[in-house]
Amino acid sequence: YPFSAITVNNYLYVLGTRRSSSEEYKSCYRFSPRTCEWTKLQNLLHDRSRFAAVHINKYIYIMGGFEGFKRTTRIYVNTIERYSIENDQWELFSTEGPQLSSLAACTYDNLIYLGGGKNGQ
Numbered sequence: 001y002p003f004s005a006i007t008v009n010n011y012l013y014v015l016g017t018r019r020s021s022s023e024e025y026k027s028c029y030r031f032s033p034r035t036c037e038w039t040k041l042q043n044l045l046h047d048r049s050r051f052a053a054v055h056i057n058k059y060i061y062i063m064g065g066f067e068g069f070k071r072t073t074r075i076y077v078n079t080i081e082r083y084s085i086e087n088d089q090w091e092l093f094s095t096e097g098p099q100l101s102s103l104a105a106c107t108y109d110n111l112i113y114l115g116g117g118k119n120g121q
Contacts, residue, residue, distance in 0.1 A: 002049030006060060008085060010034070015053055015062060015083075016044060025049040028083075042088050048077045052105035054112055058085050063097040063105065064117060074120055076101060 002025055003016040012031040025048060028041040044062070051065025060083040066074040082093035100117030107113070 004051055004053040004062065006053045006055055008055045008060065013041075013053075013060060015060070016049055016051060016065070042083075042090055045081050045090050045092060046077060046079060050101040051077070052103045052114065054105045054107045056107055056110055056112070059083060060085065061093065061112060063112075063114070064100045064103045066101045074101065076119065 003014055006013050006015070010033065012033070013028065014031065015028045016025045017027045017029065026043040026046075028043060030039045030041055031037070032039070047067045048062070048065035049067075051062050053060055053062045055061075061080060062083070063080045064077065066076045076099040078095065078097045078099045079092060080094040080097040081090050083090050098114055098117065100114075100119050103117030104115045105112055106115075
């Protein structure tokens, strides 16, 4: 799927969605199972799909993915964005992220570990 989903503090975060084929993959939402309500969050900084997301402390990090096609070649994203859960704000965290899509990520001891992925080769 083009979006990523992650749970944080009993909320479900769905990141990088779109409502129609003409929209970019930037929309973000938070779902509360307790109230059954969706809340629209700040958009991602860059259009991206098939990326990984992890949660560390008060932040959600997203990395990898691709932002679209240039003719028949995918344009892979190498930036890492960080979302402040407290402030509903995305920021550019790094420009040296993995140029991979469809990758998996997890955390252990406040470190991010990546696995798999495709780079078009």
